[in-house]
Amino acid sequence: MTGNLTRDERIAAFIDGALEGSELAAFEAELETDSELAGELERLMANDTLLREAFGAPMQVVADDALLARMGLLPDKVEKPVDLDAHRRSARVANDNPPFRTRWALPVGGAIAASLTLAILFIGPGGNSFDRALENTPSGQFAAMDNGSRLTPLLTFVASDGSYCREFSIAREAAAGGAGIACRRSGSWQVEALERGATELADPNEIALASGVEDATLDAVYDRLGASDPFDAKREARLIQQDWSPSKNNLSAVE
Amino acid sequence: MERDSRPDTTDLREQIVALLPRLRRFCMALARDADKGDDLCQAAIERALSRSEQFQTGTRLDSWMYRIAQNIHIDQARRLQTRGVEIDVDEAYGLRGEDGLQLVEGRSDLERAQTAMAALPEEQRVLMALVVLDGMSYRDAATTLDIPIGTVMSRIARARRAIDKAVNGETVQ
Structure with a gap:
């Protein structure tokens, strides 16, 4: 492969291990005498x-978090579940649902009753009860759906396509229920994922399933949607107040 | 914070982390400066992760990443050229001290080697980075840069000659 090489090329090729066969032998013989x-x-x-x-220098450097961050190599997966779990926890603490019958006996019953009333007040005419619950209910509070299940939004985020999405749980008195994720598209809430327990409690007439809705873990769906970090309560309240329209008051979907 | 909605890039990320020392060295050589090299490296990684579907499993990640880095570097150099900015070789790798002249006098061998590398034409420097620094074979370097193997050989030979001149002076024979 080396053909007619100059002297410099032969030396270079020898150093780099690119001389072979007779060329290599000839070069080595020359080295003996020259x-x-x-x-x-x-x-x-x-x-x-x-x-x-x-x-x-770069070969001596151990890739610590600072370097990985500089290189854009810190996986956001590491941060994500922490954030989500914190939000879910705080939402569940705010909505620490005891069974219906005992709820009213608790000292905090009044506050929870108030939030229930609030949720019902927010639900206006139009749409179905699933849409209305996601549309109007702050995370941590719950809304009653027409089929008797309760829907509790747990957190709110924006997907990479700009849609607003919410994770929620659906529960009923004795049933365990489960969680799901729905995104708001063209004014209604499409389910992107629904855990089995939630599927049993949802009203199939009310829930619009996005194409390819997943029975997978919610985390995979967060990945697929390209979810932002969860919104804080203030930003979520603003969106609810503004009917999920980012354009009012120059609110941008992606901050 | 927006997240990548493309197929899972965890595996690719891990492979890039493993490659990172070599990739940073390559970028440093290309950009002629450690900091600018890291900028280049970061840009290359960002592009690689956003185009992860273009990477074919089973092919060489290093070649793919080097090619991406080189493309970005060429684009940047072209933009700099059209803006009329020239890179001062003495500024390369951040070598210039308070007193430029004195530094040249007392420059260590390592600094001389870096300066010599910085002074090479682009097409020779990238090959020195691949073959001499990274230890790539001529064949792999030719594939990576999509040039004939004979071109690799002649550029490496010329680059070595130029480096020798810069490091050891004209008179050495």
Whole structure:
């Protein structure tokens, strides 16, 4: 492969292991007798060593978080579940649903009753009860749906396509229920994921399933949607107040 | 914070992390400066992750990443050229001290080697980075840069000659 090489090319090819067969043998034979060639080879190889040393710094660096962050290599997966779990926890603490019958006996019953009333007040005419619940209910509070299940939004985020989405749980008195994710598209809420328990409690007439809705873990759906970090309560309240329109008051969907 | 909605890039990320020391060295050599090299490296990683579907499993990740970095570098150099900015070789790798002249006098061998590398034409420097620094074979370097193997050989030979001149002076023979 080496054909007619110049002297410099032969030396370089020898150093880089690109001389083969008879060419290699001929070069090695020359080295035996030609001390000038041997000296030059030695010098050029020393130059290479010097170069590798001069550019050796990156090879010594251990990739810590700071470097990975600088390189855009910190996986956001590491942060994501922490954020989500914190939001879910706080939403569940705010809506620490005891069974219906005992709820009213608790000292905090009044506050929860108030939030229930609030949710019902917010639900206006139009749409179905699933849409209305997601449309109007702050995370951590719940809304009653027409089929008797309760829907509790847990957190709100924006997907990479600009849609607003909410994770919610659906529960009924004795049933365990489950969680789901729905995104608001063209004014109504489409379910992107629904855990089995939630599916049983949802009203199939009310719920619009997005195409390819997943029975997978919610985390996979967060990934697929390209979810932002969850919104804080203030931003969520603003969106609810503004009917999920980002344009009012120059609210941008992506902050 | 927006997240990547493309197919899972976890595997690719991990492979890039493993490649990172070599990738940073390559970018540093290309950009002629450690900081600018890291900028280049970051840009290359961002592009790679956003085009992860273009990477074919089973092919060499290093070649793919180097090619991406080189493309970005060429684009940047072209933009700089049209703006009429020239890179001062003495500023390369952040070598210039308070007193430029004195630094040249007392410049260590390592600094001389970096400066010599910075002074090489682009097409020779990238090959020195691939073959001499990274240890790639001529064949792999040719594939990575999509040039004939004979071109690799002649550029490497010329680059080595130029480096030798810069490091050891004209008179050495």
